[in-house]
Amino acid sequence: MAFFKAFTNKIKDLFSSRKIDESFFEELEDTLIEGDLGARLTDEIVTRLRQEAKAERIKTIEELQLMMKSYLSEYVKTYDEKIKKGELSVHLILGVNGVGKTTSIAKMAQYYTDQGVKVMLAAADTFRAAAVDQLDIHAERLGIRIVKQNTGSDPGAVIFDAITSAQAKGDELILADTAGRMHNKENLMKELQKIDKVIAGRGVKSENYKKFIVIDATTGQNGLSQALLFNQAVKLDGVILTKYDSAAKGGALVQIGQQLGLPIAFVGTGESYKDIHPFDKDEFLNALVGL
Ligand SMILES: Nc1nc2c(ncn2[C@@H]2O[C@H](COP(=O)(O)OP(=O)(O)OP(=O)(O)O)[C@@H](O)[C@H]2O)c(=O)[nH]1
Numbered sequence: 001m002a003f004f005k006a007f008t009n010k011i012k013d014l015f016s017s018r019k020i021d022e023s024f025f026e027e028l029e030d031t032l033i034e035g036d037l038g039a040r041l042t043d044e045i046v047t048r049l050r051q052e053a054k055a056e057r058i059k060t061i062e063e064l065q066l067m068m069k070s071y072l073s074e075y076v077k078t079y080d081e082k083i084k085k086g087e088l089s090v091h092l093i094l095g096v097n098g099v100g101k102t103t104s105i106a107k108m109a110q111y112y113t114d115q116g117v118k119v120m121l122a123a124a125d126t127f128r129a130a131a132v133d134q135l136d137i138h139a140e141r142l143g144i145r146i147v148k149q150n151t152g153s154d155p156g157a158v159i160f161d162a163i164t165s166a167q168a169k170g171d172e173l174i175l176a177d178t179a180g181r182m183h184n185k186e187n188l189m190k191e192l193q194k195i196d197k198v199i200a201g202r203g204v205k206s207e208n209y210k211k212f213i214v215i216d217a218t219t220g221q222n223g224l225s226q227a228l229l230f231n232q233a234v235k236l237d238g239v240i241l242t243k244y245d246s247a248a249k250g251g252a253l254v255q256i257g258q259q260l261g262l263p264i265a266f267v268g269t270g271e272s273y274k275d276i277h278p279f280d281k282d283e284f285l286n287a288l289v290g291l
């Protein structure tokens, strides 16, 4: 898998054509900012590399790439918690309009089912009529149970029903869709507090209740702003990155790691059910530094 090729090629070109001097570092700085690493992080990385080069701890381009990889590595984490057998987990899938929440839920449902987890879906995006239908179609295709109510009903009530049903049937994971309309912080907090109460009230262990934000990899810096906003309103547990197949660069993900410390769970790489992969940190970092 090789993604955000445009950026990787740019950084490869930069690394292959030059000797390590001041103009090289200037160009590296520009390239990293273009790659969505942000001014602060770029400055930190390039300053450290300059010092190492000056102290002559870096002599070759490859050493420089490996050192850069080790710096970036400090900020990139992988979400690798497993779903516990014989207990009920609830994953709430959050994010703004159109980022790929519903599609990712369908893909994750397939992924976890393949792992032997008993999965069900909760159609807690009750805002749009089409949203429930969309999830329903996925559930039918995948042969997975779904709990839904009418459009306009309370998302908390859908989650309540889903938990009751999952507990009765011995399901182990509820993947809950949510409405993607642009939330303001207050609304988001209010809605989530209701859902939190329902989940605690139904006896789901707090360590089994996780909130993921879905980020569209093609939106760059916007993805970082969305993660900041949602994390302020509700404490997030991880990131699902979608549309990795169409992204030109991936630096914003490092900033999400640096500023929020959030681990990345999955990467979406297309529109079919198999196009989801647990995040591969090493591969991601290699792409970022052109290795
Ligand atoms: N290429 C590509 N397209 C994707 C990926 N994930 C989702 N999409 C597409 O993105 C579009 C939006 O996906 P949805 O799953 O409906 O997004 P959503 O967040 O549920 O949207 P709302 O419910 O409207 O907020 C669809 O056309 C998906 O097929 C991905 O990993 N790669």
Ligand SMILES: [Mg+2]
Residues within 6 Å of the ligand: 101, 102, 103, 125, 131, 177, 180
């Ligand atoms: Mg949706």
